[in-house]
Amino acid sequence: MSAGEVLVVGAGPAAQRFAERLRHHGHRGGVTLLGAEPQAPYQRALLSCVLDGTLPAPALALPALPAGTRLHTGVTVTRIDRARRLAYGDDGSVHPYDTLVLATGSRAVVPRIPGLPAGAAAALRTLADARRCAGGPRGAAVVVGGGPLAVESAAALRRAGHETVLVHRGPHLLDRHLDAAGGVLLTRGLEDLGIEVHTGRTAVGYCAGKLTLDDGRVLAADTLLLCTGVVPETGLARRAGLTVRTGVVVDGLLRTDDPHIHAIGDCAEHPGDTAGHLEPAWAQAESLARTLTGTPVRHLGTRRITRLRVPGVDLVVLGRGGPAPERAEVVAFSDPARRRHARLTLHGGRITGAVLLGLPRAIAAVSRLHELDLPVPAGRLEFLLGIAPAAPGADALPDEAVVCRCNNVTRHTITEACRSGAADVAQVAAATRATTGCGGCTDAVRALCRALPAGRDAGPDVTPRDRRDAPPTPAGPAADQDHGPGDPAGATDEPGRAPRRSGER
The missing domain is CATH 1.10.10.1100 (BFD-like [2Fe-2S]-binding domain)
Structure with missing residues (x-):
């Protein structure tokens, strides 16, 4: 099987990873990436590091694309001619393809706030957004939103010296990930960091650097950041006549209903994946690269992992959250005084869902057992409190972990x-x-x-799971999360679609 000339619409992390894996697996044909942003691919998961000054913008650059890969930046693809296999850019360029891969990512949903002029707020989807916020005045900052990106951005702005307020319309922060008890403890943790939190509130007006909430409260907002959800970039696919629901519908081989067109990352809708997370995008890139180089791999989906990257607040959510299914074993405890909360959902003694807050040892142990699909020890509470040894050590995970x-x-x-x-x-x-x-x-x-001391062979390759036992250095936003593995502006889209809030990034 030969993929021939491969054209990728989008130049975000998903596109970069796909191009690298395609070459790795032996593709010898042409590979071209078209990205709407002016930069080469960069790590969107670290945008909040630019907000707090932990990293300069150039440090977010991803590794260079493989030799022979063509990258065109500042190009938005506006039309696809499926019959002639041509993609048309807004700069007048025309790009032929044998195989087309849509990696257009997602775009921010910006709420309508009366009085808010264009450009007065940022959505933190691109490096330009982060630079604009970082370059603003050090004063009062308001973040609107209650998902991981909103929480991480508020913490980053606070670290940068802003007086920071977080406003969320839901009943508690991360309400799509946490139960009410966990949400309350998360709020207290952020308040300990000096962040003012208002839940159950919406913004109803803006005027001259002040944001008005629906309860009449007026907040100073020298900097206003909107982290209120994203939607997949599907306009290009719709105009091309491809099947689109929330995202571009793909099958197990990541094909659209046109066998010459595939989709990966945030713009793709696969039943086994959650958009807004990096792991699905990388797994899709790997599967598609193998398929296009002659080893068809049916993508079955990836496990959902949400990590909150806020120094001093250890939080991991595994699985989809929500009520436990029937016949599930649920282990839960809450320790408000020490900001600790845990809830495990087990089937056959194995972890199918977990919420862990303020328990770094348990986070490491649970993550390993979840990764390996191993049973939880009988002493559930001792396991969560880190009293009993519970997880394999450094020799547990496979080479590709x-x-x-x-x-x-x-x-x-x-x-x-x-x-x-x-x-x-x-x-x-x-x-x-x-x-x-x-x-x-x-x-x-x-x-x-x-x-494995330097220069010494250690036999089979194994490793521990990525852990959160110590505060991150430097700190950044969630990564598995999501922050859009595709290019959020790699194709034009139509307005008015309902927000896709699965990752609320």
């Missing part, structure tokens, strides 16, 4: 770096970029360095 999720660095890559002479975390980071994102994988990388 992703250790650094921000930069998609596997255990194998880290092992090879150690075998080539990297002796500590800093040297592994220089060789692989692991730990240079949110820093949440630092403990795992350190453990691998100890287990």
